Amino acid sequence: MHLAHYLGLLHRAQLTLGDAFREVGAAHGDEPDVAEQCARQARRCDRHARDLEPFARRYAEDAPDEPERLHSELFRGTRTGGLGLVRDLHDLYLMATECELCWTVVGQAAQGLRDAGLFAVVRRWEGETAIQVKWLRTRIKQAAPQALVVAAD
Amino acid sequence: MAERDAVTDPWGERAPYGPGEEWPVRVDQHLVDIPDKWVRTASVLHSDGDALDLGVRDGRLVGVRGRAEDRVNRGRLDPKDVYGWQANASPDRLTRPLVREGSRLVEATWDEAMDRITARSRELLAKPGGWGRFGFHTSGQLFLEEYYTLSVIGKAGIGTPHMDGNTRLCTATAAAALKASFGTDGQPGSYTDVDHCDAIALWGHNAAETQAVLWSRVLDRRRGHDAPAMLAVDPRDTPVTAEADVHLAVRPGTNVALLNGLLREVIARGRVDEDFVRRRTLGFEALRATVEPYTSAHVADVCGVPAARVEEAAELVGTADRLFSTVLQGFYQSNQATAAACQVNNLHLLRGMIGRPGAGLCQMNGQPTAQNTRETGADGDLPGMRNWDNPEHIRELAELWRVDEAVIPHWSPPTHAMQVFRYAEQGSVELLWISATNPAVSLPELARIRRVLSREELFVVVQDIFLTETARLADVVLPAAAWGEKTGTFTNADRTVHLSDKAVEPPGEARPDLDIFLDYARRMDFRDRHGDPLIRWHDAESAYAAWQECSRGRPCDYTGIGYADLRSGSGVQWGGERLYAERFNTDPDYCESYGHDLATGAEFGAEEYRAKNPAGRAFLHAVAYEPGAETPTDEYPLVLTTGRTLYQFHTRTKTARAPELQAAAPEPWVQLHPDDARELGIADGDPVLVRSARGELRLPARVGGTRRGVVFVPFHYGYWDLDAAGPVADAGRAANELVATRWDPVSKQPLYKATAVAVVKEG
Known part of the structure; x- marks a missing residue:
């Protein structure tokens, strides 16, 4: 059974995304909306990971193999300036999208397994990840024209 | 005719009246000399829109008199109306343009001043993304005709989304909450709801000080027979909280928790108008689930008020037959601002308290003409409450202005004021034009604002009637004519439109703001796609006519309100006395916004919006309470x-x-x-x-x-x-x-x- 593989992916992706939100937020303190929202979203990721953890542990007993590298681990730290902000939010967007898809995959498997507890966790939090994706897209759309067309730095 | 000391007696003599009766007339006046003529206007020192006439003698203002026939104030004047007009004749009015020479501002001719602005403008427009190098920060104190002209210059002349105003500081949340719940901006209620209500709730609104004449109306109802019950939510003690039957002095930033608790009680006690909710709203089940944990005990804990008081408040709003609510800065400038304001909308929706006499709400404005900044799109909206994300709305504007759709910035929402200043701080906005407002005092973190405005690379234009803190940091200062020295219209917080006629000449070389904007457009030679001038109007009345066309068919349709109507009668409301008796403005083709996630601001798209099938129903938005980002610490307790x-x-x-x-x-x-x-x-x-x-x-x-x-x-x-x-x-x-x-x-x-x-x- 390969559920453990995806649960591990999702669990780790949530932890990594939470850290990345924290890092990007701290790096862009001069954009207070970004800093504040990133801090909030990092706490949401922590909560998701916390609720996934018991399931990840339980199913890991069936499949001890470590999952391979994630896209989310490609994040290599923050940048500065208007373009840097867009690129950092872009990274977060890709990572959040990966989480979003993982929720879907894990949710499907949870239904196949009739694991009501796991499915409830998926139903409870997948919407928050979807909102993270939307918020990142909204903020990127706002920042992109000025950063790419107007700003010199 | 009463001449009172409006400082020691700010609300004047009581004129008690009962439900459904007409608010008695009381004409206030203050004169320092006998006028040889009276000129009509309304107040520009608060958002109430008190109608008044200016007394003029030998070309000077000599006093004011309330207009008895006006629906807003029935003749009354508040202290700022009574005395504020004297500022027009201050000896320190700006009378000549000023330009910066090194560290000094020196007098210049209009040609010199405007040449500096247009030279810089052309230079910036010639660069890549030229539109993005302009920022405009306007006001809640100008006239409709001026805002609309500025809006067209910005959106169709320069093509920049970077235009906002100090309305962002006072009424942005009102507009956002109205759009979120009802589909577009526009106050559902009316001041006459005070005359009919049996309960009144003021949510973070110190009306006694912000809208003193409206407060007189409330006091007169409170002193009459069958007086309305009254609730006030405010962490301070104010004349409003002293008058209220129930005062909830909540911990700042906890409004959403309080409202969730009140909504929970309304549901739990069976006070929901189920028929109204079923026919006219969306989202009840999600709202019910969200508010369920907010017991009175929990609310008491979060908000720092007794549970018994929360229950009294719930009883007050839950048992009213005609509830009138007003909301202001205590909600708009606090943690979870839009979410909290939407919960007041929810209260009215759950109880079916909207669109009939006495049952309504006003998401108030702070500044006198803020409504027009919003309507005309001079503030981070599109003109006529159009939706930036709706291609058909953009096409309408392009057709009206005869410009290419691509010129009108609609790739994301217009840039908000705080972001415009951020771009100026970073250097991508290189020209910042500030009209009739004073961000060097009104924006947060003033040391930073002064630093931004003082940047060598930033060209700052300030258009004002006095040398404000902001003007002192400008590169060019343009002397403007004040209210009373120019003609135009403006709309108050209950959609009442007033005409303000020119009473006296402006001092020195000062010019009406409209003339300044028209002059800029002429000098910049903005053209439409046929090669004709983009701005085809030349004075206040022709600007108003252009705006009427722009507003046609939209919620704020001014086509039925002409200058002649405003001159022959007094204030006229657009949209009629109350909105939403039948339908809300949520149809996808009509609405002003496809909505946001209220916790993050994430935008929803057209497809998601259509999938909700709003069909003229209002949205019940459910939001959990989250503490604000800045809470007391040991260092700052x-x-x-x-x-x-x-x-x-x-x-x-x-x-x-x-x-x-x-x-x-x-x-x-x-x-x-x-x-x-x-x-x-x-x-x-x-x-x-x-x-x-x-x-x-x-x-x-x-x-x-x-x-x-x-x-x-x-x-x-x-x-x-x-x-x-x-x-x-x-x-x-x-x-x-x-x-x-x-x-x-x-x-x-x-x-x-x-x-x-x-x-x-x-x-």
């Missing part, structure tokens, strides 16, 4: 909220020049709870230091009038009367020195009521 005093308006540019008003409130102060004062060893009148992570103020203490842990400083006071743009000898006195650069995720309104501070006794 108190919470600062800023606000207003009855006798001053905005940054006092006019009111401090009216001797009676200035004498009534000459200096700022900091208000503390007696227990906090005792612990800090502070007595009434002591000089104290108020510090936050951003700055510090030196002010006299006033003990009493706030809840424990909360301090209050009025925001009006700056430095122009000290002949400076900022603090002199480190003695800060502008409240916004302390406030953080932060804003609500949806309305983008700065959060002025959530600053962690420390207070210590000085000397």
Whole structure:
């Protein structure tokens, strides 16, 4: 059974995304909306990971193999300036999208397994990840024209 | 005809009346000489829209008289109406353009001043992304015709989304909440709901000081037979909270928790108008689930008010047959601003309290003409309450203005004021044109704002009637004509449109703001796609006619309200007395916004919106309470909220020049709870230091009038009367020195009521 593989992916992706939100937020303190929202979203990721953890542990007993590298681990730290902000939010967007898809995959498997507890966790939090994706897209759309067309730095 | 001392008697004599009766007329006036003519206008020193006539003798203003026939004030005048007009004749009015020569501003001709602006404008437009190098920060004090002209210059001439106003600081949340719940901007209710209601709730709205004449109306109902019950939510003690039957002095920033608790009680006690909810709303089940954990005990804990008081409040709003609510800065400038304002909408939707006499709400405006900034799109909206994300709405504007759709910036929402200043700080906005407002006192974190405005690379244009703190930092200062010296219209917080006619000549070379914008458009030679001038109007009435066309078919349709109507009668409401008796404005093709996630500000798209199939129903938005980002710490243990005093308006540019008003409130102060004062060893009148992570103020203490842990400083006071743009000898006195650069995720309104501070006794 390969559920453990995806649960591990999702669990780790949530932890990594939470850290990345924290890092990007701290790096862009001069954009207070970004800093504040990133801090909030990092706490949401922590909560998701916390609720996934018991399931990840339980199913890991069936499949001890470590999952391979994630896209989310490609994040290599923050940048500065208007373009840097867009690129950092872009990274977060890709990572959040990966989480979003993982929720879907894990949710499907949870239904196949009739694991009501796991499915409830998926139903409870997948919407928050979807909102993270939307918020990142909204903020990127706002920042992109000025950063790419107007700003010199 | 009453001449009263409006300072000591701000609300005047009571005229008690009962439900459904007409509010009795009381004509107030104040004259210093006998007028040889009267000229019609309305107040521009608050958002109430009190109709009045200016008395003129030998070409000078000599007084004011309330208009008895007007629906808004029935002849009454508030203290700022009574005395504020005197500022027009101040000897320190700006009378000639000024241009910067090194560290000095020197007098110049209009040609010299405008040439500097147009030369810089052309240079910037020639660069890649030229549109993005312009920022406009306008006002809630100009006239509709001026805003609309500026809006077209910005959106169709330059093609920039970077236009907003100080309305962002006062009414952005009102607009955001109205759009979110009902589909478009527009006050559902009317001041006449005061005449009919059996309960009135003021949510973070100190009406006694912000809209004194409306408050007189409330008091007159309260003194009459079958008086309405009254609820007030405010962490401070004010004349409103003293009058209320139930006062909830909530901990700042907890409004969503309180409202969720009240909604829960309304549901639990079976006070929901189920038929209304079924037919006319969407989202009830999600709302019910979200508010379920907010028991009175939990709310009491979060908000710091007794559970019994929460239940009394729930009973008051839950049993009313005709509930009228007003909402203002206590909600709009606090944590979870839009979410909280939407919960007041929810209360009215759950109880079916909308669209009939006495049952309604007003998401109030702070500034006199803020409604028009919003309607005309001079503030981060599109004209006519159009939706930037709806291609058909953009096509309508392009057709109306005869420009290419691509010129009109609609790739994301218009840029909000705080972001415009951020771009100016970073250097991508290189020209910032500020009209009729004073961000060097009114925006958060003033040291930063002064730094931005002083940047060598930033070309700052200030258009004003006085040399404000902001004007002192400008590169070009344009002297404007004041209210009373120019003609135009404006709309108050209950959609009442008034005409303001020119009564006297402006001083020196000062010009109406409309003429300044028209002159800029002419000099820049903005053209439409046929090669004709983009701006095809030349005075206030022709600008108004152009706006009428723009508003046609939209919620704020002005086509039925002409100058002649406004001259022959008095104030006229667009949209009729009340909105939404039948349908809400949520149809996808008509709505102003496809909506946001209220917790993050994430935008929803057209497809998602259509999938909800709103079909003229209102949205019940459910949001859980989340604490604000700035909460008290060991270093900064108190919470600062800023606000207003009855006798001053905005940054006092006019009111401090009216001797009676200035004498009534000459200096700022900091208000503390007696227990906090005792612990800090502070007595009434002591000089104290108020510090936050951003700055510090030196002010006299006033003990009493706030809840424990909360301090209050009025925001009006700056430095122009000290002949400076900022603090002199480190003695800060502008409240916004302390406030953080932060804003609500949806309305983008700065959060002025959530600053962690420390207070210590000085000397």
